[in-house]
Amino acid sequence: MDHLRKLQKDVANDVCTNMMVENSLKNDIKQTLNKRLEADELTKLRNEALEHFHKVLAASMEELYNEEKLESKLEELRQLKKDQQRFCTEDTKKGWRPSGNVNQDIKGPRCNALLAHMEDLEDIRNDLEQQIATKRTQLQEYIKQINQRMAS
Known part of the structure; x- marks a missing residue:
């Protein structure tokens, strides 16, 4: 005082x-x-x-x-x-940290967040692979149509 x-x-x-x-x-x-x-x-x-x-x-x-x-x-x-x-x-x-090491103590929550983010990225990757496969089949159909028109 x-x-x-x-x-x-x-x-x-x-x-x-x-x-x-x-x-x-x-x-x-x-x-x-x-x-x-x-x-x-x-x-x-x-x-x-x-x-x-x-x-x-x-x-x-x-x-x-x-x-x-x-x-x-x-x-x-x-x-x-x-x-x-x-x-x-x-x-x-x-203090509040069980181990005294900040990086070690926040590892669990950080891992959970990273795993969730990795799952999101995996979903995006699967969607993109599906789009690529669809585009390839369309491209192959276009190539067939072009070859048929050129042959006729």
């Missing part, structure tokens, strides 16, 4: 320095030209705006953490990870 809060703080700082600086400087310059504010006053106003942004962001994030019960969920996740590591030996580090 501390890591998440640190990440939130870093993001807020980045947003403030990268996004708000440009717009706030433009507004501060306009106010300076209109009201002739001192540089110290401008810096003070900018810092107040940034502090307000940090407070609002922190409150929103804290509300989100509480609503979603993130802290308990993250703690539960940490505990599950520790339990997994505690019970994990060299034999069980294989």
